[in-house]
Amino acid sequence: MIQTTIEMEKAALILKLLGDKTRLTMMKLIENHACCVCEFVEIFKMSQPSISQHLRKLKDLGLVEEERNSQWTFYSVDKSSEYYPFIKTILDQLPNQDEKIRELEENGTRIECC
Amino acid sequence: MIQTTIEMEKAALILKLLGDKTRLTMMKLIENHACCVCEFVEIFKMSQPSISQHLRKLKDLGLVEEERNSQWTFYSVDKSSEYYPFIKTILDQLPNQDEKIRELEENGTRIECC
DNA sequence: TGATTACATAAGCAAATAATTATATACTTA
DNA sequence: TAAGTATATAATTATTTGCTTATGTAATCA
Secondary structure (H helix, E strand, O other): OOOOOOOHHHHHHHHHHHOOHHHHHHHHHOOOOOEEHHHHHHHHOOOHHHHHHHHHHHHHOOOEEEEEEOOEEEEEEOOOOOOHHHHHHHHOOOOOOHHHHHHHHHHOOOOOOO | OOOOOOOHHHHHHHHHHHOOHHHHHHHHHOOOOOEEHHHHHHHHOOOHHHHHHHHHHHHHOOOEEEEEEOOEEEEEEOOOOOOHHHHHHHHOOOOOOHHHHHHHHHHOOOOOOO
16 A cells, blocks of 8 residues: 655644644635635634634644635635645544534525535 | 544644644654653754643643653653544644654664554 | 752743734735 | 724734753662
């Protein structure tokens, strides 16, 4: 079996980023749905700047991509990242977080990207 | 395919621990070799208390086990941990660190556990 | 038994992190 | 064009982290 490896230094950086419950949950959420900042604010009950700063860190390492759509900025996992295979093996072992999306829909606070 | 999942909170804790280059390298090293504290001091060129503190954190989450053998304490990945499958998928993607063990052997500072 | 070796733990400190408040910017809509 | 909404960034602060030094303990050895 061919096993791709990731540089130690980079792996530690990525794991440190994922080692925060908010960011880890974000990543699991946006692996299959794009979410905008105000949805995260609703989901995590955190201030908007705090959310933006978490997303900024994920963006700086190239783990997420953003897509502007009218007044919203939608974030999703960048599956074209060279680190996505590594990240995917982690996310695959985490419990599905889709009930958080359903709560937004029941709230009427869900914003559809496209 | 049956996919076991790990609680979000616990996953974040584990990833945070692994998100440190020293601890991550330690884990990769002791997945297949037991190492004692003084070997880590030699490998990482760090103070002994610093090494002990890293190991303590890994121990507190149950990721490593220790085995006392005369004056040395050998640490290795606890493969019976309920979190080992999760950790293994991460370690499997990291580059082999065995050259560090070979350096010890060339140095004459390698200590054999059993 | 006294000295040495291996390790753990405690205390202190500097750097990094994550949150908040305040403010700026860009887009939308009335 | 003015007001409102969504987001980003800067500044500040509290907390956490990782390291160092100092000290304690247990085992080995001369």
